Amino acid sequence: MTDRSDKTGPLRDDEMKRELQGDLKATSSPRTAEGLRAEPPADDDPEVAEDPVGGAAGDGPPERLRLELARYLGRTSFPAGRDALVDTLRSMHAPDQLVESLAVLPPDEQYDTVHELASALGPEPRTR
Numbered sequence: 001m002t003d004r005s006d007k008t009g010p011l012r013d014d015e016m017k018r019e020l021q022g023d024l025k026a027t028s029s030p031r032t033a034e035g036l037r038a039e040p041p042a043d044d045d046p047e048v049a050e051d052p053v054g055g056a057a058g059d060g061p062p063e064r065l066r067l068e069l070a071r072y073l074g075r076t077s078f079p080a081g082r083d084a085l086v087d088t089l090r091s092m093h094a095p096d097q098l099v100e101s102l103a104v105l106p107p108d109e110q111y112d113t114v115h116e117l118a119s120a121l122g123p124e125p126r127t128r
Contacts, residue, residue, distance in 0.1 A: 066118035068098055079112045 008016070072094040077085065082105040089099045101121060111117040 062118055062122075065101075065121060066114055069118055070114045072098070073114055073117075078114075079110050081110055082107050085111065085117065 072089050072092040073085065077088050080088070082102060086099055086102050089102065102117075105120060109120065111120065
C-alpha cells in the first residue's frame with residue numbers, strides 16, 4: 001500500500017484532467033476580463049445627455065443650463081462678474097460650450113446666484 005498525501009483519489013484526478021483538457025489546450029486565455037465590457041443600461045437608469053449643456057445650445061429647457069452651471073459653480077463663486085465666473089468655469093474644467101455661453105454677457109454686470117446667471121443668459125444665449 002502506498003502512502004499518498006493527495007486530497008483526491010486517482011479516479012477524481014483523471015476526472016479533473018478531462019474537465020480541464022479544453023482549458024489546457026486552448027490557444028487563448030479561458031479567463032476573460034468581464035469587467036471591461038460595457039453593461040447595457042438598466043430600465044430605471046436616468047437618461048444620459050449627449051450634450052452636457054443642453055440649455056446653452058437652445059435645444060433644452062433653461063433648467064438644464066442652470067443645473068449645469070450649478071455643477072461647476074459653487075456657492076462661493078458668487079457674487080461675481082462675467083470674467084470671474086468664466087475663470088472659475090475654466091478652472092473647474094467645464095465644457096467649452098458652457099464657458100462660451102457666459103462670454104456673451106456684459107462684463108460690468110454682477111451676478112449673485114446661479115439662478116440670476118441662468119436668467120441673464122435666457123432660454124437662448126445672445127450671440128455676438
